Amino acid sequence: MPLSVDDISYSYNKGLPTEREALRGVSFRAESGILSVIGHTGSGKSTLAQHLNALIIPQSGSVIVDGSDTSGSPAEVRSVRKKVGLVFQYPEQQIFAESVEEEISFAPKNWGFDEEGVKKNVAEALAAVSLSAEFLPLQPYNLSGGQKRKIAIASVIAAKPSYLVLDEPTAGLDCVSARELEALLAKFAAEGMGIIHITHDVELALRISSEILILEDGRVVFCGAPEECAEFLCSAPVKGLVLPDVLELSKRLASSGVVDKLEWNAETLLERLKEKWRAQTK
């Protein structure tokens, strides 16, 4: 069963002079695979993320996860929170324990895993984010920003959620850690987990997603496959976003007839150009 978002709207400070509409009639469905949500800062991405595990309840519309409604009974809300793991934009917002081990074991303990299950999940989660067991006794607050991000992700995946929502997970990570995280998300998706990936990085979204949703001022202006998304982005400007360099170049080369298809991946465009060059110089 999918995670289904149907026509949700949400305003901060509703009814006050400072009321601000964050989401306006947003709908989509997510199953296994990577769904990336892109949009300008203030477009509603983080508000949407918090709706997905019932941290925020929609003021209208519904969020239903595998049959459980986030606006439903406490049992339904509990089921949603167990199935949907949320990794916040700033890891320090969710880290609270005195040691890495305590931090990562909190969720599996809370969801009733036995002692052996907790140990197994903690070990698997730590390995999944490429950290060694030496980190377990360390104080999370003394770790670097990137290491805290990994601990935050490990602490969420240790509860074995069906859906993982990550708010800007690669921001602040070095390129090696970012690539490791991309591979990790691809692995989770291949294993059947639904990944909802919030990002500003258009190139990354095009590269790793099975589907992309674009938010602009709280509305969905596009939802579809990466190829369609590239076409959409090239056809009209979207607030806050700029075309990644390689896609911009590819768009220009397509208009002059050098290439016949939009590409956003540097390596793929290189291969296309080399093939064409070989054919021309034969």
Next chain:
Amino acid sequence: MPGAAQFILSGAEFSYPGSSRKILSGVDLEIRAGEWVALLGSNGSGKTTLLKILSALLAPTQGSSFICGGGSERPAAERSARCAIVFQNPEDQIVASTLEEEVAFGPENLGCPTEEIRGRVSESLAACGLAGMETRLVSSLSGGQKQRLALAGALAMHPAAILLDEALSMLDPQSRRAFTEIIAAEHSKGKTIVQVTHRLEEIRGAERVLLLKEGKIALDMRREDFFKMKGSELSELGLELPPLERLCEGLKEGGLLPEGCAPEICAVEKCLNAAFGR
């Protein structure tokens, strides 16, 4: 043009209290006034700690640090006035409820007269594209606007140096571009910039590149020389060429682009159109 030494670290080491792990080890570094220095390194390499030492938020546990000719013994307000730091998360440094209160906070603490504070607030908000929003609530701003507000607060201190700790990492591409333009404008007025980032596409304005590895300076070179390194050499240092630069490197190796072609969209487009007879 870079002037006199603004930051000097000699044999600087740093360990957090209660930990024997050295976050920084034997760092010797001189940054001159007016330089734009990019500070790179993997997570945990010591970048933020080094930035905090440069801003005198931390003092080295061994060795010495001199900031604008003075060390961490100088009064806090005086040190803050010389170096302003902008963090990754603007929420970590915003304290007031309206934009003008936020930007006025620093100059007020420096004891500036009221009229001067008003002038600094207007000037700094305008420089960051926030003019006319003086009385707006900070809570109504988007993430990108909050980041520009944090920068406006830093500029209002009239610092000699601006230290950026991954200050662009949470911004959308357009906001990132706007923020970079503000930094470039401040640099052109003679301000020293020290910019921590993981994204090499963000360091195109820098003059010098430093790489920290396990708390030590592993590389210190001019930006032009840094970008002459091959993708494979950078990869050994834990870095990755931006996609357009990777594409250009492959095109040059394949003979489709001349060696002198700059890794810029217009230049590459022109060369490829010529190569394919368009």
